Amino acid sequence: MAPEPFAPRIRLIVNADDFGISHGANRAIVRAHREGILASASLMVNGDAANNAVALAKENPSLAVGLHLTLVNGRSTLKPSEIIGVVDQRFQFDDRPVRAGLRYYFNRDLHLYLKQEIDAQFREFRTAGLALDHLNGHLHFHLHPVVFDHIKKHHRAWGIRAMRLTREPLMINLRLAGGHYFYRASHAFIFDKLSSGVAPALARRGIKHADLTFGLLQNGRMDEKYLLRLIENLFPGTFEIFCHPDEDEHAHELEALVSPKVRELIRQRGIELIRYSDL
Secondary structure (H helix, E strand, O other), X not given: OOOOOOOOOEEEEEEEEEEOOOHHHHHHHHHHHHHOOOOEEEEOOOOOOHHHHHHHHHHOOOOEEEEEEOOOOOEOOOOOOOOEOXXXXXXXXXXXXXXXXXXXXXXXXXXXXXXXXXXHHHHHHHHOOOOOOOEEEHHHHHHOHHHHHHHHHHHHHHOOOEEOOOOOOHHHHHHHOOXXXXXXXXXXXXXXXXXXXXXXXXXHHOOEOXXXXXXXXXXXXXXXXXXXXXXHHOOOEEEEEEEOOOXXXXXXXXXXXXXXXXXXXXXXXXXXXXXXHHO
């Protein structure tokens, strides 16, 4: 008698970005992991509360931690004199992502400095003594052509086995939520193009990723209602939902992650909550 085929499964990674940006975000992430559906978080090694985030991660070893590579709208690891033109005298990257992305692409004088800063952030993560579960980037700059070119050259040395492919289908999002139409359409188009260019290189190197990612088009608006509708509409495959829970501006995202209704719906649908390292 032939064995029965494997039943289609829905596997879901729920990840929090900006781990280390503030103590309020750190507390929210730990609570969402302990009481809710959050499986992993992405560490900003130069965040104002990065040391606190590392300590909390070690106290909660079931929380998988990846690197949230920060090259825009954040603080650098290296001194301004070591990465001339990449940050200002206060160690701050450009806070305008489009302008920063164009400068990184067209100004070849910045490429070496940019690579040195990427190297430094990976060193900081290793120094923290955490296992690298995954890689992504603040405002998804890990997909920038110059940045990704450096990542793919050093992925073995850095131990990168999984990475976010920021690819969210616009039509699904439009069925689930309204408003912000230009933002959603433009971001869906841009990141689909960037992800399509990156995907073959990941496949050749055996770097794992989810089939689709949700969170880009609902950035900052991942409340309980939306999360319930999204989970109800998931189909067999492997997905990532990423969010930015904290105790202030994004407290609604924290409440969605610990919602009993959300947890019960995941149980009813038989959805398997996993980490990137489970891929």
